[in-house]
Amino acid sequence: MKKQTILILVAVLIIITACGNASNSNSNAKGSIELTISAASSMMDVLTEIKENFEKENPNMEVTFNFGGTGALRKQVEQGAPIDVFFSASKKDYDLLLEGGYIEQGEELLHNQLVAIQPKDGSVSTLQNVVNTNQKFALGTPESVPAGFYAQEALQKMGFWDELQGQMVFAKDVSHVLQLVKDKAVSAGIVYSSDLHRVNEVDIIEKIDGALHTPISYYVAVIENGNERSQEKQAAAEQFYNYAQNETSKALFEAYGFVIRDKLVEDI
Template identity: 45%
Template structure:
């Protein structure tokens, strides 16, 4: 009789272990590299996505799109790339590293100041020869590239650069930090970066004709050895980020969907 009960217990434990093993096998981790300017909106969207897909866990690596693209080129294990630059998206696509992708959002470039500053426009800023402006490093940060284009069109980039009045940053989040902490008198960021942002004020919105179109891209990345479950998770995330539900959240954070 004791052997019988022992057999039953072992059988139950076997079924339990098999069930746990199956559940673990169904869990999928997605590694996503995303432009730093999307941090807040993606935080909200990820909660919604993981509620719909409890078996999919998402890990984000935020930064400047140029730096993130270089990491991908160097072999970083990334499943999806969310870029604030068509250039960085195109560079991966040209190397056949993109499985599926498209433009999903647009944005605007704005000049901000600390609430403690008394400047009211770019002209005011230029008049203060001791004032400095924080911008993303143009070679690595799309916002910095757009900023350089706009300031060149306005004829002030070379002057600011020559006078050492530009402070280069690793991403737009860094720009915000420097302005809020009065380490920079002004900064150039996206309109979406300052939605409900305390401590800074937008003093100028730049005409979109002054720079290349600001478009955000989503790309699922090629991986021939990827398991089917991961590919399905990538497809689910891609469809979710492209949905009307996601667009509504993005609009709340200052983005505009691509028409």
């Protein structure tokens, strides 16, 4: 009788252990492949939505974003940060990574436009008005934020750059510029047109002529990680890279105010 009882207990333990292993296996399957993606902060909202769609279709994958100024993100890649996919808001930074051998495969994806903005119902009528009235003016730090670099080029060609010295507040990225304007910490600022869908608390002063600055191009790339990335993770990185360029993702980019590269070529 005792022997029979022991056998029953052993059988029960085996079943419990098997169930536990199956549960752990299912748990590990969900999000078992983790991707780290660095992206320009101007892409935060649209990429967050693309990530949600991607993870729904690929429940075994988990995407973590690192948003910031493209120049700073590029330096992180050069310093060996474990980045799988990179979205650049700057051709210059993309080219530097390409020349340095950090890019496995890449593609020009999107275009954008600069706009000068002010707080809702602000008193600024033109950029010239900002210069004349000595008001605070925000833009991204040109050395590390592409939007700031493009803004500097435009302001120089408009003859405002030197006049705005002492009035400018340099921000860490376009999201920071937007926040400064929303909070009325400055009277005006320059952001991308794609940033405007985020808020109702700002007004456009004027759209900046694209001929006044380098074309605003966005690139997507799979970052070269040598032998450190497993074949499974490599396939996942390439899958997200391709997913960001499919028709569903392109439609989302357009909904968020970006211009698809293919459509720009068609227009030309």
